[in-house]
Amino acid sequence: MSQTLEELNLVFCDVFRNKALVLSPDSNASTIEGWDSLTQMLLVAAVEKHFGITFTLNEVMGFKNAGDIVTTIDASLSKKVCR
């Protein structure tokens, strides 16, 4: 599990109040109970706060699974470092 995925796992556990939750890049709304459009933006806000980054709406609408979120986080973090 990559470092980003591990940290993302912690955010998921916190948002969905489930300490036993284990995230994989393929985890998506149908495999994680409670992940739907009602919780999607709560999750986005928690991820942004945890990693200190800001997503765009287009990026968020493109999230199909945890792997997509990890890729976007990594891209945002590397942009941040370059700046």
Add this chain to the structure above:
Amino acid sequence: MSLISLPFLFILPFVWIIFRMVKVTHRWVVLLLFSMLFIGAERPYALLVVLGCSLLTFYAGKFIGKGQQARTLFFFAVILQFAALLLLKYVESADIGLRFQFKETGFRTDSILYTIGFSFYTLQHLGYLIDIRYGRIEPEKNLWHFLLYSAFFAKFNAGPLERAQILLPQFRASEPDKDDLSQGIQRIILGLFKKLVLANRLAPIVERIFSDTPGMGSLASAAGVIVFTIQLYFDFSGYCDLAIGTARLFGIRLTENFSFPLSSTSISVFWRRWHISLISWFTDYIYYPVVFGLRRLGYWAVIAGIICTFLLSGVWHGIGKTFLIWSLLHILYLSYESISKNVRVGWSGRFKGGWYAGVSVLTTFSLVCFSNLFFRATDGAQAKQLIYRLGNAPLGSEGWEKGFLAPLAGGGYQEALFNLFVAIALSFFFLLVEKRVYNRIETGKRSLLQIAILLIFIFILGVFNKVDSFIYLQF
């Protein structure tokens, strides 16, 4: 023209033969010409409206894509689309001139300006322009393909609402295979069965319960409200089966609009399974932008998104007290579900053996039925009257026959009793086996027995009067 009208069903095989004779890369021409005939046959002015709005959207999209005055042009095009929608849906061309009709139901289907399918069509165009404006898609280069995307006959009247990036590539070279043909025909037969046998047989029961029937008990009133939800489901999902099946004949795959919504375990699950294409439109273009903009507010952002989404959805269905109450009820249901989500997930883990799921399905179904009372009522007075009746004695003041059976079965005559029994028994039986029927079609199993049974039911028990009147055509 309707997907179920005789002229349509008569012309369709000829169109299909011509379609197959033409070169694959030119087949879109056949589809476009037939779509124009489909729209313009009964109301030629509707064709002018559709062509005008499509041209506006196509060229606006092109310039927005190039970044030329993108913001101004985008707002101008969006406002024009909304203005056209308001004009066509809510304005009456009376002798005295144009005037708004903000009555309870809001629609003027007899108005000369009214164009069936226009509200679905406008949402598609708005989505297309928004996607270009925010860089999600490239504008379509071929005007004729765009016209076909806008006016494709199978989905024109009442959806499914299609996204340009999904439908447009399919028109460039549509080559139906054997499965498309077989599954398309089976979906059409299923759609006819749902509409002609189930929805049309349930319709008179609903009609009676929602009209002023004296002596009716609360049981009959509740049954009528439940039956309306089932009728609405069969009517609209039957229409969608016809649309999806017809498109499949030409190798075009439309979006599935229903996924067994009556067995949903929560209202949020219900909205992911009922009128999927419309709700996903509202989710992507209204709900997500609102909640994303306010996401720092946590649950309040979610509730603000739900309020905006359902108020707009209510207005889209019609302007009036009844649609407002319908919207408010769903805002209430979903807000509760959003706040209590984690608690409910915990409960579902604690109660094993399907009990929790069973109670959740019953609760969700009851809440949907109650909200649909306002969806169906012609005005606030009728909704109020029905709610009062729900508080009556179970069998009313006149006992089992006059307080329950007679209102449901149109006075209790033998023929009406037979209709009541057949409609209820077939509907519930079909709901039980529905998933299996769909699986058989979708897995490509050609079940001749299934087709034969459906056809026999259609010919023996089909109700062929008012065949064109799908409930959702008014939206």
